[in-house]
Amino acid sequence: MSIFDILGPVMVGPSSSHTAGAVRMGQMTRRLLGGEPESAEILLSGSFALTGEGHGTPRAILAGLMGMDPDDERIPQSFELAGEHGIKFSFGTVNLRNAHPNSALIRAKRDGRGVEVGASSPGGGRIRVFSLDGLPTSFSGEVPTLIVRCEDRPGHVSRVTGAVAAQGINMSKLQVERDTRGGTALMVIECDQRIPYKVKVAISAIEGIYNVTRLNPGEESK
């Protein structure tokens, strides 16, 4: 813990979990989508659904989807700004069972591709993604993280991890989930070092890989 976790962060109020964390959820969805969404559906759950309006949670998530940081003073105007950018958005509520009280499900689309991100904001502006495109997972993006969506077929895990290791990057955690046998698989690889662009290129070249996202803390990845 740093003293700047005590004096800080600099953020737009009123709540680190319901506002700052909500911005981070939007940002995370934007990264997993690979850019600005054309449309977004935001579903709030638990305390987010109950007190989100008063905390500006919907505005905050939308601001994050537009790439704003938690200290961006335009957050309160995000509805209007999204309108100007031509982003279609809607809000609703959902009952996410077994999820943290401060949770949301965000569906966003761009270039004919969509993502569905389930994330929670336990406090202090930190977030955790607990589902991606319907598959359970768990990552925060606070350490370098590689997210690979691919066809579920033998050998994929070793080829993907091989591409990471080939760059001298140490993996600290590997999660693999799939929907059905031979269906879509999700690999989440947390690493000790920053993940260079080369790794993304190498993995993307493997057959049956649908999509690769790099999350390097403090960097916006495209």
Place this chain on the structure above:
Amino acid sequence: MSAVTSIAGLLKVSAEKKLPLWKTVQLTDCAEQDMSEADSWEKMKNMLSVMREADQSYDSRRRSLSGLSGGDGGKMEDYVRSGRSISGPLVGEIIAAALRMGECNACMKRIVAAPTAGACGVLPAVIIPCGKAMGLPDERLIEALYAAAGVGQVIALRASISGAQSGCQAEIGAASAMAAAALTHMAGGTSQQIANASALALKSLLGLVCDPVGGLVEVPCVKRNAAGAVIALTAAEMSLAGIESRVPPDEVIDAMREVGEKMSPTLRETAEGGLADTETARKFRERDEAAIRHGPGLT
């Protein structure tokens, strides 16, 4: 003994290295985070600028999304300016500054969480007006922020700085302890006096519950910032006068933790007890969600 896990440790390291308390805090953090002293100083200086910007950009016409907050900082300013204030212009300005910052937070302006967003008004409300009244250079205020952060860090590590975990004593209480430390440093107090002031402030707020109306960081949060700031001033004054906390700071912090553990969950940010469960609060809750959605909004 580590300088981050106990106030006693912080004092011991400062004494051994013959450093002012704030400097021990800075150096310990720089070593921990692998950051240069210059970068750390710039970062802290930025915290002071953001606090000032928020304070100066306060607009008494602005209201929160719920319509529950806004305008009180302006009322307090007018009252102080009228010359009718019982406690005089400095204390009046401290109260006004705390209300302004609390309202800035409620109205979605940019603030510095200190240690949380809900309690963001306490620290700036003492350092900015008092720094001005005492004619201190900004360097001194930045040093004071380090002293405050050092105290806050020990509270966070030994107990908590979360209302959901330990009630409002961990937010407004911690903020008041931090502000008391900052102010004591600004007035030239010794490391012992700085530590002692933080204990005196925290003791005064022990047991404070977290009971936000409607679950929103507005009522009673905004006004508690003003109370926390004045308690910080009281604690600093007592400490500078040589009055000691009979219970040392670390034991006060440990007591805060224990009180937090014994506190009913209904009084820890769940909005199920205390002020949040009054007739008025329930009426507010019952207000159609649509009323919030299409309410006064951010003006």
